[in-house]
Amino acid sequence: MASIKVRRLPLRVFWQKIRPSSLRDWSFRFWLSCIFLVMESVTSVTTPWLFSRMVGRLSVHETVMAAIMALLAQYTVLRMLGAVAGPVRSLLMVPVRAALRERISLLGLEHIHRLSARFHQKRQTGVLTRTIDRGADAASTIVDMVFSNVLPNVLGLGLTFLVVLRVFSGLYLMLLCGTMLLYGGISFVFTRWRMQARRARNQANGNAHRHLVDSLLNADIVRSFGNVDHEIRRQAGAWKELRAAEIRLQTLIGSSQAVRNMLISLATAGLLGLAILDIHAHRLGVAQFVLMGTYLRSVYASVGALNYVSAGWRNARVDMEAYLELMALEPDIQSPAQPVSLPAGRAEGVTLEMRHVSFGHDPGRLILRDVSFRLEAGKMLAIVGRSGSGKSTLAKLASRLYDPLEGMVFMEGVPLPSLSLEELRAQIGVVAQDTSLFNASMAENIAYGRVGASMEEIRHAAEAAQLAPLIERLPDGFGTLVGERGVRLSGGERQRMAIARVILRNPRLLVLDEATSALDTRTEEAIQTALQGLSAGRTTLVIAHRLSTIQQADHIIVMDAGAVAEEGTHRDLLEKGGIYAGMWRLQAGGGSVESHSDVEG
Incomplete structure (x- = not known):
């Protein structure tokens, strides 16, 4: 079977992305480090030679104490310089390494956020965090x-x-x-084996981490279904694979060290034997014999260190592979090279139009089929239908989270692909059914609608979203942490937080994707009043579950199987006696739209 070629970001491009705008500070530290590096290397090579000279002086019958002391003084000075040069050189590079790690982490996070919704549908959060950490560490x-x-x-x-x-x-x-060449050859072979083992270990590690994060994120479901033992068994299986991969990797590391140590022992014995023969033949003295032993230890230590570098480089490349693959991904949705600006118009709203739009994640399974409508600025369009009819997909196309397979979406007459993503999304405020909150304070979550908003503006938005009674009951008020994904708040409270965000954002296009579905009737009525005040004069796209909330909509579209089945005002649709009228009667009798079948169509 032919192997699939994986695209990775070239290292040259990667360096261009992470290098700072000015290399002045990095260059200064680099050249200063080089000075200390030369100082350290010269002292490490010279000190054994001085030591051997002291041994030679002490070996003769007539020892000149002044010469010995002079050599000792030189030896001491060199040792002190070497002792200082190494740590200073390392300290000079600490800020560079820290800055590099920070830039790579931030670059990865920025790239992930710029990838399209199609990528985030398939993402595994645990694997992504590990990928960024490994890339920065490498x-x-x-x-x-x-x-x-x-x-x-x-x-x-x-x-x-x-x-x-x-x-x-x-x-x-x-x-x-x-000896060095043989040592390098052995290291090269073992390093290739270790790279394969390390890739397997990294994959097993990522799988184990993914299972763990997935289990924790769904802790409520695990407990409610009584599947704790199943989760433990699943995680145990992942850890078992990781353990086997780790054992193989460590076995190769240990074997490599054993073989290389044996080679060093044999080579050392051979060189010292040659030195003994030269001493016996009076070609070398005892001082040179001591120097040879010292240099052998130094040479083998350096070769071992360089072998570690070779293996470390390959290990780092393995660790960076996933990061470079991530950075090579291109977002499906991008701003155009030369974006068009929205034409000047009313500040309160924008026109939104879809022309013959068809869409599906798989072209063979369409979610939307030939959908067309025009929403005038300042008007409200409601979209209703059963679950899976394509209602929320229309909202995502309006925000350009996806591009249609056929047809086009327009804002103020401009095709969405011609607008920059920043300008497009600055016009839109979305309140979704599934509300996402950061593990931060109430105030920070509300302020996410408009970063930099004042506390007075945040308080006003909270009051408009009927959050004031809740905040007054909390011991820390606006400073109360909501927990991971807002776990400390109820579903209705989380939706009110999302509504407060949009009120603070004050957008020209409101997208309400079943925004009040988790609220009780009394709270829903209060928030509907707030949303009506916010939507006055603004374009509003409403995905509705409760038909009672959209009676005042200027136009209603009824979706069925991805197509527009009916459209008109509330009164018009009731008079037609079709699908919408059936939904209305069902809800009036306490039923659910989601369970409604196609009747009276």
């Missing part, structure tokens, strides 16, 4: 490895090889290089 890790590992060790190895070539012979350098 980028920070790469920067840290470059400045804390790659550059210091490469420079240190280069200086060490120069000293080995000068103090010893080319044979020692050849053996060191041969």
